[in-house]
Amino acid sequence: MAKKIRTRFAPSPTGKMHVGNLRTALYAYLITRHEGGDFILRIEDTDQERYVEGAVEIINRTLALTGLTHDEGPDKDGGYGPYVQSERQAAGIYAKYAQQLVDQGDAYPCFCKEEELAGMKRVVGDKEISIYDKRCLHLPKEEVERRLAAGEPHVIRFNMPTEGTTTFHDVIYGDITVNNEELEDLILIKSDGYPTYNFANVVDDHLMEISHVVRGNEYLSSAPKYNRIYEAFGWDIPVYVHCPLITDADHQKLSKRSGHSSFEDLLEQGFVAEAVVNYVALLGWSPADNQEIMTLEELIRAFDYHHINKSPAVFDIPKLRWMNGEYFKKMAPEVFYEKALPYLREALQEDFDYRKIASMVQTRIETFLDIPEQVGFFREVPEYDISMYKNKKSKSTEESSLTVLTETLPILERQEDYSNDALYETLSAYVTEKGVKTGFVMWPLRTALSGRQMTPAGATEIMEVIGKERTLARIRAAIEKLS
Secondary structure (H helix, E strand, O other), X not given: OOOOOEEEEOOOOOOOOEHHHHHHHHHHHHHHHHHOOEEEEOEOOOOHHHOOXXXXXXXXXXXXXXXXXXXXXXXXXXXXXXXXXXXXXXXOHHHHHHHHHHHHOOXXXXXXXXXXXXXXXXXXXXXXXXXXXXXXXXXXXXXXXHHHHOOOOOEXXXXXXXXXXXXXXXXXXXXXXEEHHHOOOOEEEOOOOOEOHHHHHHHHHXXXXXXXXXXXXXXXXXXXXXXXXXXXXXXXXXXXXXXXXXXXXXXXXXXXXXXXXXXXXHHHOOOOHHHHXXXXXXXXXXXXXXXXXXXXXXHHHHOOHHHOOOXXXXXXXXHHHHHHHHHHHHOXXXXXXXXXXXXXXXXXXXXXXXXXXXXXXXXXXXXXXXXXXXXXXXXXXXXXXXXXXXXXXOOEOHHHXXXXXXXXXXXXXXXXXXXXXXHHHHHHHHHHHHOOOHHHHHHHHHHHHHOOOOOOXXXXXXXXXXXXXXXXXXXXXXXXXXX
């Protein structure tokens, strides 16, 4: 019987969730859901210096908003807990396994101070590298026991081989071989008693029966060290899936300076979670049929981790904006209205028919932050040049526009019903009477009402939203401007 697939997302609570971390979580989740396995959330908080208050809440909120529900975690014990590393540390789990390695002769206490370590170098191939020289491995047993009994600060190091090579397999990158002389004696337990990230990972992944380890390719160089630890314990090595680097448009590693490196940044910039998840899934992978707009369920069905790309993936904001706009178009009008409402209120600061305005902009924007630019004219007409009244398509000129506005003003003053349909019917009668095209009348009216070349609505729809008083005031101001 095949072993059940179990993946984990093991973030450190150090602040906002980076796009790379989100992709790691997403790929681990998709592998598990595609295969009907378990997705585990584990909080790796053993690096106390980098711990950020409130970061665990950010992790939980991000997973909830993206729909990446975990089967086990700090809030759902599946029998492999605790799921927080500091709690596992307090339970003595890491100390126990580190001691086992010491007893086996695979690890040893190291008492070296920072200044001693700084001077250690070794030439490997044709380059000089900083690498620990194993001096504490050769201390007499009696001296080690005496120094431990005296409570001297120390770390526990793993004894790496110095000859031969280590080969490991990654699903994406294939077989990778490294020279063992490049492998430093990894620290397992720090002088404060906490495990290192590397050691805690190996122990926890084994004890939680993680079958597939998904992480960024910056950890490729660490894999041989992990494997040596697995082998020392006689444990099975998991399947490795190292994801390609995510870069910005300049092909530099996506950093916080880019302004869109975290999930929360993207939400603040007016993107919806579903579009972000869809886009992030395609950073290094694509389905066989090259479909681009995909729900989480569709991603689960289509995802095959064997087809993840090796090449760096470029985080393309214009592409994400396009995708987000496609999500807006597909949204139920009521859902879009609820999500857009805070942005409409902030942009307009007055009581308008927000539902109507939302329906006007739904298919015209790519992020919620596009809303102010689209709707600001409802509140106030911006300064504009009268050359805007010239339009080739409608054959409008400044002179003809002045005539249209002057002649339609009294008609609109008499109009009682300011609904879109009634206004359109009234102005259509004027169009017929004058024997002109509709655009010849509507272009100058829309320009007068909005001061904009492009608007999300036609002239009569704008009149309906801003009402009679504002409509007449704007037309009078336009006549004055053109006179």
